[in-house]
Amino acid sequence: xxxxxxxxxxxxxxxxxxxxxxxxxxxxxxxxxxxxxxxxxxxxxxxxxxxxxxxxxxxxxxxxxxxxxxxxxxxxxxxxxxxxxxxxxxxxxxxxxxxxxxxxxxxxxxxxxxxxxxxxxxxxxxxxxxxxxxxxxxxxxxxxxxxxxxxxxxxxxxxxxxxxxx
Amino acid sequence: xxxxxxxxxxxxxxxxxxxxxxxxxxxxxxxxxxxxxxxxxxxxxxxxxxxxxxxxxxxxxxxxxxxxxxxxxxxxxxxxxxxxxxxxxxxxxxxxxxxxxxxxxxxxxxxxxxxxxxxxxxxxxxxxxxxxxxxxx
Numbered sequence: 001x002x003x004x005x006x007x008x009x010x011x012x013x014x015x016x017x018x019x020x021x022x023x024x025x026x027x028x029x030x031x032x033x034x035x036x037x038x039x040x041x042x043x044x045x046x047x048x049x050x051x052x053x054x055x056x057x058x059x060x061x062x063x064x065x066x067x068x069x070x071x072x073x074x075x076x077x078x079x080x081x082x083x084x085x086x087x088x089x090x091x092x093x094x095x096x097x098x099x100x101x102x103x104x105x106x107x108x109x110x111x112x113x114x115x116x117x118x119x120x121x122x123x124x125x126x127x128x129x130x131x132x133x134x135x136x137x138x139x140x141x142x143x144x145x146x147x148x149x150x151x152x153x154x155x156x157x158x159x160x161x162x163x164x165x166x
Numbered sequence: 167x168x169x170x171x172x173x174x175x176x177x178x179x180x181x182x183x184x185x186x187x188x189x190x191x192x193x194x195x196x197x198x199x200x201x202x203x204x205x206x207x208x209x210x211x212x213x214x215x216x217x218x219x220x221x222x223x224x225x226x227x228x229x230x231x232x233x234x235x236x237x238x239x240x241x242x243x244x245x246x247x248x249x250x251x252x253x254x255x256x257x258x259x260x261x262x263x264x265x266x267x268x269x270x271x272x273x274x275x276x277x278x279x280x281x282x283x284x285x286x287x288x289x290x291x292x293x294x295x296x297x298x299x300x301x302x303x
Contacts, residue, residue, distance in 0.1 A: 020216075021215045021216055022215055022216070022242055022252070023216065023242065024242050024243035024246055025243065027216035027241075028243060031216075031217070090216065091215075161191035161217070162191045162192075162195045162196075
């Protein structure tokens, strides 16, 4: 794994990463955009999850909720990811050595996999079968997992600056 | 419906209460407000960077041994606001820094005021430190 250190050192030394690291406005603006897009994205994901779990929007069919929320979820996920990558590039070595950052990445991947499995398996069946109880049980599980994994992603992300495991 | 709006307002109000102005990380998470210190030494390096900067200083302890201190400063934008520039720092210049010790790291501190050899004084503290009067109004 240490073979990645020279690559990160190179990245850190580039003109644009250095400029951003030392910038009076650029960095705080990107940081703000990162948090703001995460907030909206998380809110949209929670809306979907609550429907999956069966706590909200129950009169509306699952497919309808999904169709309406999905474009907005993507429209906020993309800027949150782009700004996140930019923030990482500004100080890659510090993040690479931060356990909470690595935990955030791991939770992010798991949350992504959960969403992928839901979209490729459960959701397709839900559309074809209607609200079949067996499919709905899987949907509920996907909703619970999503709520849990995105919460863990956000909490560990927020704790990155409080790196207790130096 | 009315209950819902009431609950939402309640939650919003609660969030406002538990969200005080905070820096990158809370001062209390890393530094001890009960351990103020003054460092008199040579500036070896300045990391003028976000989300907050770092001053590196060589300071002689009472026995004469040189210790390499790291001092956390505010972000570039905050220090600029108090009149400090990256170009003000010259490697090898002497300076006096007042701040607070880290809770764990013996050579880490949170900087509050910086005094150059020519007497120019700057506030370099980040948001959320102790209310010790170091921050200019």
